[in-house]
Amino acid sequence: MLFSLGMLMLSATQIYTIFTVQLFAFLNLLPVEADISAYTFDNKTGNFDDLPARFGYRLPSDGLKGFLIGARPENACEPIDPPPIRDNLTGAFIVLIKRFDCNFDIKVLNAQKAGYKAAIVHNVDSDDLISMGSNDLDILKQIDIPSVFVSEETANSLKKDYTYDKGGHVVLMPDFSLPLEYYLIPFLIIVGICLILIVVFMITKFVQGRHRARRSRLRKDQLKKLPIHKYNKGDAYDVCAICLDEYEEGDKLRVLPCSHGEHTVLPTLWQQFG
DSSP: OHHHHHHHHHHHHHHHHHHHHHHHHHHHHSOOOOSEEEEOTTOOEEEEOOEEOSSSOOOOTTOEEEEEEEOSSTTOSSOOOOOOOOTTOOSEEEEEEEOSSSOHHHHHHHHHHHTOSEEEEEOSSOOOOOOOOOOOHHHHTTOOSOEEEEOHHHHHHHHHHOBGGGTOEEEEOOOOOOOHHHHHHHHHHHHHHHHHHHHHHHHHHHHHHHHHHHHHSOOHHHHHTSOEEEOOTTOSOOBOTTTOOBOOTTOEEEEOTTSOEEETTOHHHHHHHO
16 A cells, blocks of 8 residues: 555656646747837837836736836835826836835835836846845735836946937837746645545555454454353463453453453453454
C-alpha cells in the first residue's frame, strides 16, 4: 500500500513537472510586444520596457493609447496639474511621474484625481525596473487606473521625443507574463491531491485495523466454552495474562487458547483484547 501511494505521488510530481514545462513553453511561443510603444507625428517610433504595478487596474488587452504629459510637480506627491482641455481631441492622457519622495500608490492616486487615464513612474539615477506595490488598503480601494514603472533612460527618451507638446503619443501594452499565483496553482493542486490521498490511506488503514481487531475477538458464546481452572499453588499459571496480577489460592482461571490463564472476572477485557 505504501509502495502504491509512493508511486502515485511520484506520478503526480511528474505530471506537475510536465505541466509546468509545457506552460512555460506555451508562454514562450506567445508573440512578444513592446510594453510601451511610442510614436511621433513624423512616424518616428520607439519601443520601451516597463513593469506593471501590483495594484490598480490591468491594462486592456489591446493596450491603452494616450498623450504623454510630464507631471507638475514631477514627483506627484501632492495634487498635480490636470491634462489640457482641447475640443475634438480623441485619446486619453497619460502622466509621467518621477520616483521618490512618497509612495507609489499616492503618486498614482494623485494622477487619477487629476484626470489621467494611466501613470508612468520612472526611476531616478538608475535603469532598474521596480515592481510597484502598496500596503495601504484605503488607497488601493480608490485606485482604478493602470500604472507602470520604467527606467530613467526610457523616461529621458519619452520626454525628448514623444510627449504631447512635441506631437507624440504612447501606447501602453499589457505583457504576457502571468502573476506568480498562476504558476503556483498546478503545484497547489498536486499538493492537495497528495494530502487527500494520504488522509484516505490513513483512514483505510484505521478501518482495516478495526476490522481485524473485531474478527480476532471472541464472541460471548465462545468465551463461555473456554475451560475454567481453580488455581492451586504450583500450577503452571502464576500470573494473569490480562491484569498481570499473581493468582491467589482458590482463584478461578479461564484457560485461553494461547495456553495462558486469566481471571474469570475479566470477560469484558478478554472480549476487547483477546
